[in-house]
Amino acid sequence: xxxxxxxxxxxxRLVTLSEIRIAADRLRGVVVRTPLLEVPSPADxxxxxxxxxPESLQVIGxxxxxxxxxxxxxxxAERRHAGxxxxxxxxxxxxxxxxxxxxxxxxxxxxPRTIPDVKLARIRADGAEVILHGSTSDERxxxxxxxxxREGLTLIPPYDDLAIIAGQGTVGLEIADDLAETVHxxxxxxTILVPIGGGGLAAGVVTAxxxxxxxxxxxxxxxxxxxxxxxxxSRGTIVxxxxxxxxxxxxDGLRTxxxxxxxxxxxxxxxxxxxxxxxxxxxxxxxxxxxxxxxxLEPSGAVALAAMLDSGQILxxxxxxxxxxxxxxxxxxxxxxxxxxxxxWLP
Amino acid sequence: xxxxxxxxxxxxRLVTLSEIRIAADRLRGVVVRTPLLEVPSPADxxxxxxxxxPESLQVIGxxxxxxxxxxxxxxxAERRHAGxxxxxxxxxxxxxxxxxxxxxxxxxxxxPRTIPDVKLARIRADGAEVILHGSTSDERxxxxxxxxxREGLTLIPPYDDLAIIAGQGTVGLEIADDLAETVHxxxxxxTILVPIGGGGLAAGVVTAxxxxxxxxxxxxxxxxxxxxxxxxxSRGTIVxxxxxxxxxxxxDGLRTxxxxxxxxxxxxxxxxxxxxxxxxxxxxxxxxxxxxxxxxLEPSGAVALAAMLDSGQILxxxxxxxxxxxxxxxxxxxxxxxxxxxxxWLP
Numbered sequence: 179x180x181x182x183x184x185x186x187x188x189x190x191r192l193v194t195l196s197e198i199r200i201a202a203d204r205l206r207g208v209v210v211r212t213p214l215l216e217v218p219s220p221a222d223x224x225x226x227x228x229x230x231x232p233e234s235l236q237v238i239g240x241x242x243x244x245x246x247x248x249x250x251x252x253x254x255a256e257r258r259h260a261g262x263x264x265x266x267x268x269x270x271x272x273x274x275x276x277x278x279x280x281x282x283x284x285x286x287x288x289x290p291r292t293i294p295d296v297k298l299a300r301i302r303a304d305g306a307e308v309i310l311h312g313s314t315s316d317e318r319x320x321x322x323x324x325x326x327x328r329e330g331l332t333l334i335p336p337y338d339d340l341a342i343i344a345g346q347g348t349v350g351l352e353i354a355d356d357l358a359e360t361v362h363x364x365x366x367x368x369t370i371l372v373p374i375g376g377g378g379l380a381a382g383v384v385t386a387x388x389x390x391x392x393x394x395x396x397x398x399x400x401x402x403x404x405x406x407x408x409x410x411x412s413r414g415t416i417v418x419x420x421x422x423x424x425x426x427x428x429x430d431g432l433r434t435x436x437x438x439x440x441x442x443x444x445x446x447x448x449x450x451x452x453x454x455x456x457x458x459x460x461x462x463x464x465x466x467x468x469x470x471x472x473x474x475l476e477p478s479g480a481v482a483l484a485a486m487l488d489s490g491q492i493l494x495x496x497x498x499x500x501x502x503x504x505x506x507x508x509x510x511x512x513x514x515x516x517x518x519x520x521x522x523w524l525p
Numbered sequence: 526x527x528x529x530x531x532x533x534x535x536x537x538r539l540v541t542l543s544e545i546r547i548a549a550d551r552l553r554g555v556v557v558r559t560p561l562l563e564v565p566s567p568a569d570x571x572x573x574x575x576x577x578x579p580e581s582l583q584v585i586g587x588x589x590x591x592x593x594x595x596x597x598x599x600x601x602a603e604r605r606h607a608g609x610x611x612x613x614x615x616x617x618x619x620x621x622x623x624x625x626x627x628x629x630x631x632x633x634x635x636x637p638r639t640i641p642d643v644k645l646a647r648i649r650a651d652g653a654e655v656i657l658h659g660s661t662s663d664e665r666x667x668x669x670x671x672x673x674x675r676e677g678l679t680l681i682p683p684y685d686d687l688a689i690i691a692g693q694g695t696v697g698l699e700i701a702d703d704l705a706e707t708v709h710x711x712x713x714x715x716t717i718l719v720p721i722g723g724g725g726l727a728a729g730v731v732t733a734x735x736x737x738x739x740x741x742x743x744x745x746x747x748x749x750x751x752x753x754x755x756x757x758x759s760r761g762t763i764v765x766x767x768x769x770x771x772x773x774x775x776x777d778g779l780r781t782x783x784x785x786x787x788x789x790x791x792x793x794x795x796x797x798x799x800x801x802x803x804x805x806x807x808x809x810x811x812x813x814x815x816x817x818x819x820x821x822l823e824p825s826g827a828v829a830l831a832a833m834l835d836s837g838q839i840l841x842x843x844x845x846x847x848x849x850x851x852x853x854x855x856x857x858x859x860x861x862x863x864x865x866x867x868x869x870w871l872p
């Protein structure tokens with residue numbers, strides 16, 4: 179019997195760089211090796227190089243395939259055979275459905291009754307079984323846990339899981355590799371901006387980057403209406419924001435009311451700070467991505483770009499800044515409204 | 526004195542694979558190594574793998590930087606010092622302006638008086654001198670030639686040039702390299718679809734691909750209103766279409782009335798055929814790229830995707846199909862109209 183089982187609190191284990199490298203090996207040929215793209219700036223304005231990592235171009239249009247595939251691929255064969263279950267209305271659902279299809283594993287996804295048709299169609303197109311259930315995330319989580327227990331399926335959580343964090347960390351590994359070609363010994367170190375919802379992406383990326391480029395600076399980015407991670411990290415304990423507040427932001431993928439326990443443990447000592455962005459800033463960033471980068475971003479996918487474009491503070495440094503654009507699964511109507519509201523289009 | 530100078534017709538020389546490799550070396554660290562992205566299709570539909578090469582993500586939003594940079598980098602130092610001149614209202618102008626900035630060379634671009642403000646601003650942002658002149662391409666060509674002669678500048682043509690063709694050929698080199706990881710000995714060979722305007726991109730790509738993957742099939746793609754290359758290749762001589770006809774297509778980058786002499790010589794024995802697409806097909810492809818690939822394409826950049834989605838004939842083969850998406854510099858109003866006309870958005 180281990181000490182954990184007799185009630186002694188254990189320090190949760192953190193993901194290691196070598197686990198992220200194993201995830202990268204698993205993901206080779208499965209995920210897109212997304213490039214770093216330069217955000218154009220006028221020739222006569224001396225500023226830091228601004229780069230983006232467009233995970234909107236990833237398989238399923240979001241980084242979520244990385245963690246989901248790594249988690250499912252890591253289930254021992256005898257258990258993997260039975261299948262997996264997840265609950266999500268967003269990119270994690272599509273990540274699990276696609277990863278299960280690629281690994282030829284049965285998948286059940288519990289989604290809200292209010293899920294948009296286009297998302298439902300995409301999950302079903304990947305062959306997953308869909309259960310429409312409940313109106314809150316907690317209700318769906320309970321249902322998924324019940325299914326997992328009864329049918330012997332493995333629950334694939336969206337962020338509070340070491341295999342998920344290691345998979346998302348491959349985004350950081352690729353950034354570090356690409357920067358190694360431009361960042362030489364003695365040259366200014368980079369700044370990386372990463373969105374925080376549940377914290378899985380940020381946890382993986384900060385682990386990979388700090389292990390390879392220890393002098394790099396990492397900022398999380400949150401909507402002002404869902405700045406729970408900022409509060410959690412400054413208070414040293416996980417803080418929950420009310421869903422009535424986080425539900426206000428246009429960045430629907432970042433409405434999580436609190437970050438996960440494991441992500442928190444990864445971020446508390448490694449993240450350099452958290453920046454917040456407004457809906458107006460997010461909309462301007464979506465328009466800039468459309469015009470100057472030819473990228474279609476969902477609001478959550480644009481928060482790091484918004485912080486890069488609007489934060490005078492971080493622009494005062496010297497090395498390159500890399501913003502992670504986490505996804506591009508935007509409702510066409512929301513996209514159109516963003517381009518109208520930003521002044522790109524007349525109404 | 527060479528035989529050419531006393532009037533004997535000489536067979537024009539073709540670009541070699543090694544010249545394309547030299548161009549690739551010059552372009553390393555300058556251009557984006559664009560990835561191959563998979564076009565999603567339902568799990569239960571057995572079909573050829575459909576891939577795209579999104580040069581819309583390239584520096585300046587188009588493949589044109591590749592040829593322009595290779596051409597300017599290849600000018601002997603004593604002549605390069607004086608600078609370069611080009612005439613174009615489109616992506617070639619931006620390619621030359623950016624390449625000249627990167628190589629610290631003076632650039633003069635002759636553009637039509639009717640050039641949109643946003644394009645003008647981008648050319649000037651790269652530090653190029655702009656001359657607004659004339660209403661036809663021929664007038665601007667004469668003006669550019671006069672400037673080149675008088676001031677000792679080197680004229681950078683848009684497609685009828687070996688260095689330009691070699692630079693554009695690096696797109697084919699990257700496709701061949703990426704496919705080598707998935708196409709094994711004995712497996713079905715790929716089909717590549719490449720847009721044809723003046724023919725520089727198609728000439729370079731066909732040369733690279735046929736040298737590395739001799740059993741690959743290559744199709745050019747043209748708008749039905751500018752199918753002059755199809756006619757030229759079937760008749761064995763360069764055919765010119767009236768500008769009143771080519772001016773009708775929404776694909777403004779492919780309104781060229783005839784292909785260049787050198788591109789023609791590269792394509793006549795190597796290209797397997799030419800497919801044509803309608804404006805309606807182009808618009809559907811732009812919408813599909815927006816929804817399923819999260820890419821912003823200009824109409825010319827969408828023609829190969831349109832051919833891939835609509836040509837039942839090519840889908841009957843077995844290997845992967847790769848469509849080259851040549852650019853993403855679309856007028857926001859044209860983009861919005863395309864998404865309305867395709868039924869993606871209500872008016």
